[in-house]
Amino acid sequence: MGSRVTFVKKEFFHILRDKRTMLILIIMPIVEIILFGFAISVEIQGINIAVVTSDMGETVRKIEEKIDANPYFKIAGTFYSQDEALKMMRVGKIDMILRFPSGLDRKILSSNHERKSVLSASPVRIIVDASNPNTAVTEQMYLKNVLMSCFSGEGAVAAYGITSGISFETSAVTPEETVRGTSAVASSGTASGMIGGTPAGTSGVASIGHEGNVVPDIRLMYNPGMQSSYNFVPGIMGMIMIIICAMMTSVSIVREKENGTMEVLLVSPVKPLTVIISKMIPYFVISSINLAVILLLAKFVLAVPLSGSLFWTCAISMVYIILSLALGMLISTLVKTQAAAMLSSAMLLLLPVIMLSGMIFPIESEPHFFQWISMTVPARWYISAMRKLMVEGQQLSAVLPELGILSGMAVLLISVALFNLKSRLE
Amino acid sequence: MGENAIEVRNLTKRFGDFTAVDHISFTVGKGEIFGFLGANGAGKSTAMKILCGLSLPTEGEGTVAGYDILKETESIKKSIGYMSQRFSLYDDLTVAENIRLYAGIYGVSDKEISPRTDKVLANLDFTAEKNTMVGSLPLGWKQKLAFSVAVFHHPKIVFLDEPTGGVDPVTRRQFWEMIYKTADKGITVFVTTHYMDEAEYCDRVSIMVDGRIEALGSPSALKSGFGANNMDDVFQKLARKAERG
DSSP, rough: HHHHHHHHHHHHHHHHHHHHHHHHHHHHHHHHHIIIIIIIIISOOOOEEEOSOOOOOOOHHHHOOOOOSTTEEEEEEESHHHHHHHHHHTTTTTTTEEEOOOTHHHHHHHHHHTEEEEEEESEEEEEEEEHHHHHHHHHHHHHHHHHHHHHHSSSHHHSSOOEEEEEEEEEEETTTTOOOOOOSSEEEEESSSSSTTTOOOOOOOOOETTTTTTTEOOOOSSSOOOOOHHHHHHHHHHHHHHHHHHHHHHHEEEEEEEETHHHHHHSSOOOHHHHHHHHHHHHHHHHHHHHHHHHHHHHHOOOOOSSSSHHHHHHHHHHHHHHHHHHHHHHHOOOSHHHHHHHHHHHHHHHHHHHHSSSSSOOOSSHHHHHHHHTTOOOHHHHHHHHHIOHHHHHHHHHHHHHHHHHHHHHHHHHHHHHHHHHHHH | TEEEEEEEEEEEEEETEEEEEEEEEEEEETEEEEEEEEESSSSHHHHHHHHHTOOOOOEEEETTTTTETTOHHHHHHHHHEEEESOOOOTTTTTHHHHHHHHHHHHOOOOHHHHHHHHHHHHHTTTTGTTSSSGGGGGGGHHHHHHHHTTTTTTSSSSEESSSSTTHHHHHHHHHHHHHHHHTTOOOOOOOOSSSSHHHHSEEEEEEEEEEEEEEEOHHHHHHHHHOSSHHHHHHHHTTTTTOOO
């Protein structure tokens, strides 16, 4: 018994006296959480937009004001011709062009009398720099939303007392293309009022508007502010835990092999299991500290709600930590040098965790083959469980499959690692 | 059993087609200093692993410290000490912490550890270095300390695997004095080495070639038997016959 305590103490000494590694272990998660939570955001801000109009009427000015007031957009200038604006886009000064047809005020007024859709002949056109297709789609969606609220929201109603329909024509271009390219999304759509105006109904249920149009009432569940940190925090947890645990355990075991101390331990009456478990305990403690730090940062700095059971969030995380430690143990039985241990844990883990865990890229949109592979990536199950618990606030029953799979994987990894360790000694 | 520290008969270890150890038989008496010589690849390490209870022989039988090498490996591990050719203490632990760790592993009681540590350190003239990190000690000191740690729990047999590799002649000399003192206490010393002058210090030596023991006896008997002036000549004559290595 006494020897086991000294053994664990020895492992703590190894870690505590290696100041640099200690620092990495404690600082890395904090830096990554903050980096991914703040700096790396999928939201697009500061979109430079150029307005093209031949006559500056009341409506256009109101819309410009509204766009400029929006934190996502910045009006980069107003032009009389589309060609001038396209030149600006080609040199990268602007991201989008919004072109209004002439005589917009007059048309809106007349449509008010006739109560029918306007502008079908000369639509408002959105031209997007689509050299980055993802941003282009997002940008034009943002702008459409702003425009719709202009034509339907309180501002428009107050100013004109009307609810009018408007059609948009969106084109996506790259700076090299002067000709309008094919549209990025459904290029034009007719939307009539209501979007910003109707009181929220049941989510996902479309209500019938005045003129018989179907108007979807959209409600964003779980993450109403569309905060990307909600999505990233579970992902980062899944990545950091497995890499820290696996890398550190494997390196620490292999270091003993390299130094020759493992030989002495094997000759001694100490059971290999004791050696391994004593190695896992300090890393388990450190990872638990990391977990606590990450959860605190998530809650108080990134404002992720942690709406589910805190107990189960921690419990599942600990299963995941044990699994990762076992993975490190397994790696250590397969390699001979610390460098190999470090490389194989980084290479073996980093890419699958980033690509196949759903951390950044949704698994559902990957080819079937990769979806199958992703089933074997522990991080996938952990991240899914954490999203359900932390963000969606679901009950334990919702994450039971993930908990089961993770526990199963942990048991499997420990058994394989122990078997490997034993057969290595023979 | 009884009288001898180590007894093996027809010990054989095969890895697939390769026979690393080929039917070796020998005995080592209590308190004897037994030199286990052989070129690299002759099968010394494999044989030593079997004797230490780390691996099981493919064929053959034997006892170490009175325990069966096939069935009682755990008991063997408790009765032996081991020092490896590579340095085997933890650099990032202090002298006292290293001793404490290994003493604990071999089941020395907590009450005994402290006074015994002081005694060992006094013998080594190391008392001032008790709380020094082992990593900052010179190699010769580390080796002497490692040896003291290996015999700290008073084992019946201590296995030394090339203990003096890379150590200067003065320290080697001191090291062998420590070995003699240990043997005087009745601890059997089983030592491998590549230094033939060290072979002369042993009570008896065996020389392994291609997995077999080609010569076994006291250094003087071997020298006269092979008509050689020193152990180096004996070794050269035998080792040159080797087909592998």
